[in-house]
Amino acid sequence: MSPDRLTTPAAPTAYAAAPDHAAHAERSGAQIICESLIRHGVDVLFGIPGGAIMPFYHALWEYRDRLHHVLCRHEQGAGHAAEGYARASGKVGVCVATSGPGATNLVTPIADAWMDSTPLVVITGQVSSVVLGTDAFQETDITGITVPITKHNYLVQQVDELADVFREAFHIASTGRPGPVLVDVTKDAQTARTVPRWDRPLALSGYTFEETTTDAALLAAVQLISSAKKPLIMAGNGVIQSGATAELLALAERTGIPVITTLHGLGAFPQDHPLSIGMAGMHGWVHVNRAIQECDVLFNVGGRFDDRVTGKVSTFAPHAKIIHLDIDPAEIGKVVKVEVPLVGDARQVLSALLNQLPQGDAAHWLGEIRTLQDRHQHRQAYLRRPDTSMLMPHDVYAALNNAFRERGNYRVVTDVGQHQMWAAQLIDWHKPRTHITSGGAGTMGFAVPAAMGAAFACPDETIWAIAGDGGFQMTNQELATIEQEGLKNVKIAIVNNGYLGMVRQWQELFENRRYSGTPLSGPCFAALAEAYRVRAWTVEQVADVEGAIDAAWDHNGPAVIDFRVEREVNVFPMVPAGKSIGDMMLAAEDPG
Amino acid sequence: MTTQTRHTIVALVQDHPGVLHRAVSLFRRRGYNIESLAVGPSEVAGASRMTIVVEAKDAEQVVRQFNRLIEVLMVRDVTNQSAVERETALMKIDARTGDVADVIALAHAAGARVVDVSGGVVVVEVTDAPARIETFIETMRPLGIRELMRTGRLAMTRGAPSPPAAAPTPRHAGATTRQGGTLAHEAALEPLPFRYQADGATELDQA
Numbered sequence: 001m002s003p004d005r006l007t008t009p010a011a012p013t014a015y016a017a018a019p020d021h022a023a024h025a026e027r028s029g030a031q032i033i034c035e036s037l038i039r040h041g042v043d044v045l046f047g048i049p050g051g052a053i054m055p056f057y058h059a060l061w062e063y064r065d066r067l068h069h070v071l072c073r074h075e076q077g078a079g080h081a082a083e084g085y086a087r088a089s090g091k092v093g094v095c096v097a098t099s100g101p102g103a104t105n106l107v108t109p110i111a112d113a114w115m116d117s118t119p120l121v122v123i124t125g126q127v128s129s130v131v132l133g134t135d136a137f138q139e140t141d142i143t144g145i146t147v148p149i150t151k152h153n154y155l156v157q158q159v160d161e162l163a164d165v166f167r168e169a170f171h172i173a174s175t176g177r178p179g180p181v182l183v184d185v186t187k188d189a190q191t192a193r194t195v196p197r198w199d200r201p202l203a204l205s206g207y208t209f210e211e212t213t214t215d216a217a218l219l220a221a222v223q224l225i226s227s228a229k230k231p232l233i234m235a236g237n238g239v240i241q242s243g244a245t246a247e248l249l250a251l252a253e254r255t256g257i258p259v260i261t262t263l264h265g266l267g268a269f270p271q272d273h274p275l276s277i278g279m280a281g282m283h284g285w286v287h288v289n290r291a292i293q294e295c296d297v298l299f300n301v302g303g304r305f306d307d308r309v310t311g312k313v314s315t316f317a318p319h320a321k322i323i324h325l326d327i328d329p330a331e332i333g334k335v336v337k338v339e340v341p342l343v344g345d346a347r348q349v350l351s352a353l354l355n356q357l358p359q360g361d362a363a364h365w366l367g368e369i370r371t372l373q374d375r376h377q378h379r380q381a382y383l384r385r386p387d388t389s390m391l392m393p394h395d396v397y398a399a400l401n402n403a404f405r406e407r408g409n410y411r412v413v414t415d416v417g418q419h420q421m422w423a424a425q426l427i428d429w430h431k432p433r434t435h436i437t438s439g440g441a442g443t444m445g446f447a448v449p450a451a452m453g454a455a456f457a458c459p460d461e462t463i464w465a466i467a468g469d470g471g472f473q474m475t476n477q478e479l480a481t482i483e484q485e486g487l488k489n490v491k492i493a494i495v496n497n498g499y500l501g502m503v504r505q506w507q508e509l510f511e512n513r514r515y516s517g518t519p520l521s522g523p524c525f526a527a528l529a530e531a532y533r534v535r536a537w538t539v540e541q542v543a544d545v546e547g548a549i550d551a552a553w554d555h556n557g558p559a560v561i562d563f564r565v566e567r568e569v570n571v572f573p574m575v576p577a578g579k580s581i582g583d584m585m586l587a588a589e590d591p592g
Numbered sequence: 593m594t595t596q597t598r599h600t601i602v603a604l605v606q607d608h609p610g611v612l613h614r615a616v617s618l619f620r621r622r623g624y625n626i627e628s629l630a631v632g633p634s635e636v637a638g639a640s641r642m643t644i645v646v647e648a649k650d651a652e653q654v655v656r657q658f659n660r661l662i663e664v665l666m667v668r669d670v671t672n673q674s675a676v677e678r679e680t681a682l683m684k685i686d687a688r689t690g691d692v693a694d695v696i697a698l699a700h701a702a703g704a705r706v707v708d709v710s711g712g713v714v715v716v717e718v719t720d721a722p723a724r725i726e727t728f729i730e731t732m733r734p735l736g737i738r739e740l741m742r743t744g745r746l747a748m749t750r751g752a753p754s755p756p757a758a759a760p761t762p763r764h765a766g767a768t769t770r771q772g773g774t775l776a777h778e779a780a781l782e783p784l785p786f787r788y789q790a791d792g793a794t795e796l797d798q799a
Contacts, residue, residue: 143610147610147614148621152662152663172662205665206663206665207662330656334656
């Protein structure tokens with residue numbers, strides 16, 4: 001960051017003095033919001049100011065030594081950055097915007113956080129309560145808009161409610177099944193003054209756990225697992241969210257049950273473990289999906305049976321009795337018939353189960369799966385890369401995977417599309433929160449701002465964003481933010497094939513190659529990055545891949561690499577939409 | 593395709609602005625039409641009870657998502673439970689051409705009350721089981737119904753609310769109500785019946 005361009009203006013005289021922190025001092029609503037954030041351990045927030053949120057920004061100046069505000073270039077970027085921060089750290093991410101368009105620009109990241117159970121507190125300014133409902137300038141009913149995509153939301157018009165509301169908001173966002181909570185604060189509530197009460201009890205009598213994981217349910221699960229011949233554990237996002245990776249590992253090792261993961265479960269179980277067999281679903285491995293189709297007990301820990309995992313539901317795991325462990329009772333039985341429901345926190349329930357499960361092994365069953373894996377995954381020429389001089393996506397992922405293995409201390413944030421699935425397939429995932437992506441919502445444009453947020457959460461790690469050329473162009477303006485913030489640990493790999501590649505793949509496979517709306521030209525990404533004062537490389541030759549990754553990694557600043565890969569490469573294996581996961585399309589090189 | 597069936601759903605919710613929106617939004621999301629909706633204060637301070645009648649294919653999932661709302665204290669689908677169901681209708685019957693005495697007599701015979709006679713119309717009130725309300729409306733229709741209003745159905749299950757039990761476990765220690773009330777009546781609330789088998793799962797196949 002160039003200090004000369006970011007000269008700090010003088011503090012406004014009226015608020016030059018630090019606020020009086022005496023417990024009983026009167027404060028403005030805006031100050032109460034700032035102190036609420038500090039009280040909840042927030043030290044960074046992502047946003048863009050505007051008319052209705054100006055009192056908050058005015059107060060934020062007084063707390064700038066404890067609350068670092070990151071000025072984003074679009075509110076969507078601010079929202080995804082807060083998501084990236086939350087997903088990398090496990091803490092609540094905070095973003096802020098003004099009313100009207102500022103608030104509506106946050107709708108996409110809020111929906112994304114809702115789908116992926118990411119804890120966010122979203123603060124929006126609102127027009128003054130006196131003009132609420134009059135179509136005032138930049139007035140939008142953001143609480144109405146976000147009802148279906150938030151865990152809860154608030155419209156605050158009274159300054160006296162602010163301290164309570166923020167305590168509730170952080171509590172709701174971070175407990176149970178995490179999710180986004182929006183707090184819309186009218187401008188007059190930000191400027192009004194009161195003596196805040198920080199110690200009132202929470203008024204959340206409707207927010208209760210249903211303790212349905214009884215001893216009987218645990219016993220039923222134990223019996224089912226112990227009697228299984230072909231058991232499988234499916235690890236989902238809930239394992240990572242509840243911090244249950246150690247418990248999962250212990251349970252798998254004790255019982256000898258093979259572990260598969262969902263997309264969001266990547267990193268929940270170390271991929272080099274003898275019991276790890278890989279990712280399931282639409283672009284999961286053949287041996288994994290066939291194992292699901294053959295297993296007699298499927299223990300889903302913290303996954304929600306997304307349609308990208310199940311394929312055609314009526315044919316999913318036809319021989320399996322299903323044990324479903326989820327913290328949200330509304331997920332049990334939503335998609336598949338469940339034999340034993342375990343409602344609760346994954347870590348607690350796995351710990352309770354661990355004590356009751358006998359030592360076991362499923363060596364024969366694991367052997368069957370490994371045989372399939374050998375045939376379909378390891379021997380796939382497709383994975384070894386075809387014999388061509390063209391730069392293939394595989395070259396990029398192989399080199400990245402090598403760099404990750406050798407250097408360690410990294411996180412990967414992916415966008416949405418072909419590059420995302422290749423990353424899931426071709427990179428080895430070992431630790432929780434190292435794989436961050438937009439799963440449920442499938443939001444293109446997620447990677448760059450989310451990587452920026454993750455960089456704040458993990459300042460000592462290198463954050464690699466991997467994006468396609470389509471998704472990159474949706475939020476690439478955040479390069480300016482990354483540069484302004486001097487985020488040296490953000491490195492961006494663009495897997496550039498000149499198409500909206502996943503849609504193009506579907507068009508190739510199912511729509512007779514009618515490439516309607518998918519060919520995509522872009523700028524010279526390296527020149528674009530350099531225009532943002534971000535160091536960049538363009539790679540077109542296989543031989544240059546490794547060098548560029550090393551150079552970007554070693555560069556003392558943010559970096560972009562534009563990998564111009566072969567344009568029409570498909571992601572395989574693949575379950576066509578609506579088809580059974582036992583019925584996969586294989587790469588041409590797969591012996592079948 | 594499972595056909596839509598009529599469900600009667602009863603919920604106890606915190607009396608906050610927007611809570612009705614959150615609740616009905618869950619039905620709207622699925623394209624379910626709410627046939628009737630009755631909301632008012634309950635025996636619990638700061639809490640309202642609502643009765644929602646809806647044609648739904650998959651009420652069970654909606655009810656569980658309903659239960660997940662932060663401000664919902666209790667929700668139950670009472671469709672298959674023995675319940676007292678009542679509704680009130682008010683109607684203005686044209687009495688200019690007919691005989692006011694005939695209208696009054698007919699209303700009384702049907703157990704309705706005449707609550708106002710003025711401006712050439714008779715206002716009749718009837719409170720009864722929904723089916724009997726229908727019958728009464730059809731009876732009065734030939735006389736000329738100028739205006740009709742119905743409250744929507746109330747449904748109250750028969751017998752004791754539920755076995756006495758502890759209040760729902762707060763998610764964390766110290767949770768209580770803003771109203772300062774104890775919500776002691778929660779003790780009498782039954783948690784949502786917990787079923788975990790999805791009917792017609794094949795409908796998700798086309799996702």
